[in-house]
Amino acid sequence: MKEKETKMLTFKGKEYPCCASLTMGVIGGKWKTVILFHLTDKTLRYSELRKEMPTVTERTLSLQLKNLEEDGVIKRKVYTSKPPLKVEYSLTNFGKTLIPVVRAIADWGHEVIENNEV
Amino acid sequence: MKEKETKMLTFKGKEYPCCASLTMGVIGGKWKTVILFHLTDKTLRYSELRKEMPTVTERTLSLQLKNLEEDGVIKRKVYTSKPPLKVEYSLTNFGKTLIPVVRAIADWGHEVIENNEV
DNA sequence: GCAATAACGGTCAAAAAGGATAGTATAAAT
């Protein structure tokens, strides 16, 4: 009688109740949009990303990069076979479809700061 | 010598390293964008929101509503003084500036679903 | 010969987020 009739949306093996939460599943969390924001217009090495985001720890950064890679929004390209490695991160074509989303998010934050500076 | 010179952005007492993370601080988490998504075009009572989001628990829903209210993006209007209460939630003017962001987020999720249905 | 560098991964721990369940006050409906 009281079935929970919520037709879930599925993406990459995860289920979401709504299209907005699906997106948040991909770009949510404390750091993913920041990473995507820095990668919108350029390719960056791991160490360059760290310089752009000095407050994130290495472990968290690499975890988030791995997540984003698994969801197919960024790609990882290795240039050397032996240490010290050279690795570059960039958006995939699929990841590029997120650019308007990331821009909207960054713009809003930017405007809030502009209008709150008294 | 090795100062962490990251000029943080501040909003509502919280600090963020970048404009994108500020926005995520406001709309991030599993449920906030879903709530905002349902409130974009209409005012809803607590019980109506629950019907739109059957998979969220009551506790979480009211916590998220409170968070959103504290950040000034939604407003809570009480119509009765004694139980059973009538309470309506809607976007504030400030919250309405988030509509393009929420729409971009929802649209992306929607498109992903469209193009993944095989 | 030693330190620095690159891009991590592993372990442990803390913090944040979310879920399960039950309880509250009161009025209207049955």
Add this chain to the structure above:
DNA sequence: ATTTATACTATCCTTTTTGACCGTTATTGC
């Protein structure tokens, strides 16, 4: 008189996320 409904809050607990810190491999620079 009992049930139903509303909009929550209170506990308690589990899961997820994030952080701190150290180790690894080989190469280059001093």
